[in-house]
Amino acid sequence: MIPRHFHRMFLAELRKTLLRGSGIAAILIAAAVGLLAVGGMAAAQYLGGEAAVNGLPLDQIMEFSGATTAGWALRARNFFLLPLLLLWATGATFAGEFKERTLRELLARPVPRWSIMAAKFLALSVLSALTLLVTAVLSGGLGALLFGIEGEWGPLALGYLASWPSDLGLLSMGILVALVVRNVAAVVVGVVLYLAADLVLRLLLSLVGKLPSLELAAEIARFMPGEALAAWEGYLDGWNMVSWIGLAGLIALCLGLALLRFMRMDVP
């Protein structure tokens, strides 16, 4: 049964998550990504015809608008740094609290273990949503002020929305790893190494899939976790149902296994 005071648990966890070093860093970096996207676009516009890519001036190959700026910001956000920071926050919330023995103090309270995990997961989900919001508002808002409001805002908004469940997939993986390794750095390194291996394997499978009678290899690559975590990219090149089903499965599997572990683990 859900504790009657679950909302208090969630709000307390959220406050803790946002005030912790990893939470503050995630919000600040999200803001920096938004501002850098605006700065980068402004620089590109300023250079205009002087700078060129493949012989074509920048102002001919780039579209300068608020929507484009927010689009670049989203890609930069999802590429590397924010996922790392979200993994750090996840590690601090589970592995860090286990190691510092502050998790024990929560488990001694009259609430079921699953509700503690749920409160922490929800708090991390809100942190992820806030980082998306900060990047979107800063890059989109300032971009629109500087470059105008033209552009395709609808697909971009879907891209931002779709990034949230992708983040949840990453958080779920992070929670599972955190409950096994119980070390913050190992959570970040472990998931990143796995995703790197996943990427290499998908590339290999795609290559093998081009060989006659081995097309199945390419199909397998589409169901791998790395592909699922990139579901948000659908706003750029068309939505892929397989990725979304994979993402849902990944979240369910990771959270399910993490919950089993959390319910049974000894907490010294």
Add this chain to the structure above:
Amino acid sequence: MPRNDSPNPAAAGVPALEVEGLTRRFGSRTAVHDLHLKVEPGDLYGFLGPNGAGKTTTMRCILGLIRRDAGRVRIFGEENPVRQRTWVGAIVETPRFHDWMTGRANLELACAYAGQGDATDRSEALQRVGLADRADDRVRTYSHGMKQRLGIARALVGRPKLLLIDEPTNGLDPRGMREVRDLLRMLVKRDGLTVFISSHLLAEIELLCNRVGILDQGKLSAEGEVATLVRDLAGDELIELAVDDPGRARALLQAVEGADCVGDGVAGRLRVSLRGLTPAELNARLVGEGLAVSAIVPQDRRLEELYLASTQQEVR
């Protein structure tokens, strides 16, 4: 003001804490073996044992922090582990905090998870442990003793009926130790709490507790009221004897049935254990042998002797 709104369990007349057949193994090592103990409401119960005896493991099992391999735990008759904890405040080992948060914020977190306690309760708890003026400082600036006191404040959040505390005066200076002892006594006397203290500090337990359980190598080797246990264990009477010729007295005592010289006391006195012989009878025997007896001083048996006798393997 939000309070622990469960029915007052102490009124039901059931034991505050009942442990039956508790067993916990770590690999091939049995940390706690078939442990049975009972703590009545209003008790200040001392849970004694040498390091590694299984005290903290027992507390963790009671709180559900670690799994039990066998056994049952009832708190005020309740077996559901979540509902049990409604009535329990606990400090296991050294209390841990988010040290980048303030003392007050740490209490707020505990209140949120307990579902009880408002700002007034938190202020009261901080006041009670003497931390009101430092409540808004980050915990990382606190001394060890202050953290210990904040731990007690946190354990009191939600007005528990049973307090489980591991080494409550750990790291405190003598004044702090006394304050904590006074606080615990007050909680029992004024607020009707039951307190279960795990410790290896005999003097502290002797000063505080009315009942003790002694754990040795995962097994309960003695349990009961301190005075009764000490008396039952001893089965003899200990005196110190002042005589004019201790050497001759020592030789005479070897021939007296029911009296044993067990060592030297203060100021050249002899420590003598009497079984079936009264001090007056011994006095008459010694005087009859021409010795001048100037003093016979009865000696109190201490918990320490009971403890050493109950944990012999550890002492060796």
